[in-house]
Every structure is written in structure tokens, then in C-alpha cells.
Amino acid sequence: MPKQKTNQGPCSIYNCNKESTIFRSLTDNAFAKALAIRTLQQYSYLQINQQIYPLPQLSLADKIKKMTTIIYNRQRKESATLILEPNSFKKMLEESDSDLIEFFDEI
Numbered sequence: 283m284p285k286q287k288t289n290q291g292p293c294s295i296y297n298c299n300k301e302s303t304i305f306r307s308l309t310d311n312a313f314a315k316a317l318a319i320r321t322l323q324q325y326s327y328l329q330i331n332q333q334i335y336p337l338p339q340l341s342l343a344d345k346i347k348k349m350t351t352i353i354y355n356r357q358r359k360e361s362a363t364l365i366l367e368p369n370s371f372k373k374m375l376e377e378s379d380s381d382l383i384e385f386f387d388e389i
Contacts, residue, residue: 352378
């Protein structure tokens with residue numbers, strides 16, 4: 283007899299509209315890692331063992347590309363001046379894209 287699939291959804295992430303048959307259970311270990319790197323700030327309502335759609339994690343290259351796009355748009359399209367003060371630069375990036383929150387702490 284085949285093993286019955288235990289992770290059948292639905293996804294516990296608010297407004298998750300992924301049409302997939304692939305779900306994962308949020309484990310203790312994954313929860314602890316997400317807390318450590320502050321990923322759960324966006325999903326603070328999630329609990330251990332809830333069914334979630336596996337969220338793709340952005341690689342360092344993806345984050346650098348997002349950062350570059352933000353800088354380009356601000357300078358070329360919005361004619362904004364370059365921000366040279368590190369804390370202001372970090373704040374500008376984090377306000378522009380939530381995926382870049384804590385980016386500078388990673389690198």
C-alpha cells in the first residue's frame with residue numbers, strides 16, 4: 283500500500299494563491315532558522331507544523347540585482363541624488379523592497 287501524503291495543504295500563508303500539490307510542514311528546525319535570520323518578520327502569524335508552500339529564498343545575486351535596480355531607478359528615472367550615508371542608504375533599500383530587509387547584516 284502506498285504511503286499517504288501528509289502535506290496536502292492548504293497553504294497557511296495569507297493570500298497564498300499558489301496552485302501546487304507541493305506543500306511542506308513548517309518544522310521546529312525551519313522555524314528556528316527563520317527566526318534566526320528574521321524571515322518570520324513578514325510571516326509572524328505562522329506556527330510550527332502548519333502547511334506552507336515552499337517559498338523560494340532569494341540568493342545573494344538576486345538581492346544584489348534588486349538593489350541595483352532600485353539604485354538605477356532612483357538615479358535615472360526619478361533623478362534622485364545618490365545616498366552616501368550608510369544608514370540612510372540601508373533604510374532607503376529596505377523601504378523600497380521588503381526582500382532587502384537585513385540584507386546588509388547578511389553581508
